[in-house]
Amino acid sequence: MSRITMEDVAREAGVSRALVSIAYRDAVGVSDATKAHIIDVGTRLGYVPNRIAARLASKNVDTVGVFLQDLHNEVFADVFDGIRDIIDDSDAQLVLAVGRIDGSGDAAAIRALFESRVDVIIAAGLMMTDSEVRAVAQGTPLISVTRDVPGIDSVCADDVAGGTIATAHLIESGHTNIVFLSNPQTQGYQGRQRGYLEAITAAGLEPRIVPVTYDRHDAEVAAGLIVDSPHPPTAFFAHNDQTALGVLDAIVLRGLRPGKDIAVVGYDNTSLSQAPVIALTTVDPHSIELGRSAARQALTRMADAAGDDAAEARVSIVHEPTLVARASTAR
Amino acid sequence: MSRITMEDVAREAGVSRALVSIAYRDAVGVSDATKAHIIDVGTRLGYVPNRIAARLASKNVDTVGVFLQDLHNEVFADVFDGIRDIIDDSDAQLVLAVGRIDGSGDAAAIRALFESRVDVIIAAGLMMTDSEVRAVAQGTPLISVTRDVPGIDSVCADDVAGGTIATAHLIESGHTNIVFLSNPQTQGYQGRQRGYLEAITAAGLEPRIVPVTYDRHDAEVAAGLIVDSPHPPTAFFAHNDQTALGVLDAIVLRGLRPGKDIAVVGYDNTSLSQAPVIALTTVDPHSIELGRSAARQALTRMADAAGDDAAEARVSIVHEPTLVARASTAR
């Protein structure tokens, strides 16, 4: 344990605790000479500032809490990269909490963030219902990324548009029997499906929606069942890349060729889909940029809360998604 | 902001702060009746315990810090899952810090953990040299996962053995021209390469080692150059699955077929390699189990530090890796 405290440094340097504090935060109010001396003594003693104590004592330590649903899904890594881009340039601190793929870890993770007294929370992939999210966001500002929650600051891609362009792409390629593999129908996250429905009905086609979990293997099994059914579709649109990969698996396992025999479209444009071996046509929600926007909004909310600025109304930032066509939809 | 403090709850419930504290930690020393009453008042007021204050005040809050190198590499998600399996069953708290793919974030992340006064650190994927790691582990016990650091508690697979079985598998398949794509040669992480060398020389073959970064795209470029060279190898052994995927990319981009034209072996058995579309032969270091072992060791170290138990000597736990043969090495 680092048992050396600010007190020790102060004594050894022959100054008061206050000066050590000022010196270590390079705040104004200490001469360059003594500051150098203090830091010198501090490092010699192996002093490491205690953030816990600092945060208890100060009201001015900005800390942003980040919730990520699932470390196995790269989209969250992308979002996190974006968040860090922005936060690293501020003097705020980051506290991370990770959920579980089935959503069972959400409550505990959020509670941990609250107990850590973060000033704002950026949540990516929360699986609770809209009203639960709103309830959670009572005391502390909450920014939802990749999911639009009414009443809550949200930063996401236009999933309806994304669902539409993906489906339209398939329709334009001549497909008429397109299955949509939808995510768990927790409240929220229904834009992609809505987009699919809009495009399908606009084209006068019959929608086929099959729900799957967020587990890739489950998706493979579900897709396999569909492929083996009496009337297999000629194309799949999966609600995200992970699921799409499961579909590719099912296809390959049956000796069929993605793109040639059955078309597949994913959603997220994770680096996985970009890999030539996979070459998955997908919708790019620009996740890193989403993370950046969310972080900026978080910083803004903290500033608002700190100052006396009246809390502005809910902000909803919507990025335009892009279709990235690859081999999985090329004949 | 949750402005309600324990004081508020105490006043409202008509008891002292001490009782509230006891009640909320469900420690002994409070009657069931008053406890129920306190919790009731607390929830009605929306009281959320302040962990920051708790940790400052108490010496008995176990917190383990976890460092993960790169959220984009699934092996770290696996390790984290294992760690959480164990920690969730204890009453320790988890603090997460994430590095950067080029290692430039290591120092800052570790410092953050120190400043948060974690009682022990589990580090997965540190890119500093052995001596730097040892220096870092001075004040706080450090468990290194997936990498054996002399002098430091380490939990990892036998990478030399892993490198050997992977290479031997290739040799047995008839390959004589096998390139090893090695990771950045920071001190440490050289077991896989050593294993490769041992197997290659034992078979009287000529080693071909090409260093790459941890970036998958870099690996693709490097592999492409090698495939296009005058004497292309018939097989690649990549230091991890990410790199192996880059190799598959290079192969596919040239119209060649992995397994048929060029064999590829990876390392980590991430869910990616398990996917039938990829079907990558790889070495399974049993990452989740590694995470579990590391967490158990961390818990042990904390207990040692808390009690007066003399700190035991450095512990090195080595798991036996397994070869998982898939299509990428099948003719």
Add this chain to the structure above:
DNA sequence: TTGTAAGCGTTATCAT
């Protein structure tokens, strides 16, 4: 069982 009071390691306010 319940209350009192002394820390925990900082920051911040006010003197000097």
Add this chain to the structure above:
DNA sequence: ATGATAACGCTTACAA
């Protein structure tokens, strides 16, 4: 520029 000294919100002997 520097030094006392109250907070910060909680835990924890020690009393009652």
